Amino acid sequence: MKTAISIPDKLFLAADQYAKSYGVSRSQLYAKAVAQFLEQQPSDHITKQLNEVYSSEPAILNETLSTMQFASIEKEEW
Numbered sequence: 082m083k084t085a086i087s088i089p090d091k092l093f094l095a096a097d098q099y100a101k102s103y104g105v106s107r108s109q110l111y112a113k114a115v116a117q118f119l120e121q122q123p124s125d126h127i128t129k130q131l132n133e134v135y136s137s138e139p140a141i142l143n144e145t146l147s148t149m150q151f152a153s154i155e156k157e158e159w
Contacts, residue, residue: 086111 088096100110142150 096110097107100107
């Protein structure tokens with residue numbers, strides 16, 4: 082499918098140079114870039130959802146658990 086997009090000149094020139102250097106067309110380069118971007122989105126979406134869930138949770142350890150963890154650390158002399 083053909084499409085027209087607007088991107089900053091500097092980005093276009095960098096992409097054009099990259100495509101020439103690696104022997105791929107700009108269309109192939111842009112298609113690959115968009116595909117990789119879309120692959121990353123589901124995990125970003127999950128991270129966003131987890132952040133929303135845990136943002137309402139206190140970030141403080143249970144005092145008993147904290148004491149037990151601290152006690153389990155081997156003492157070192159400095």
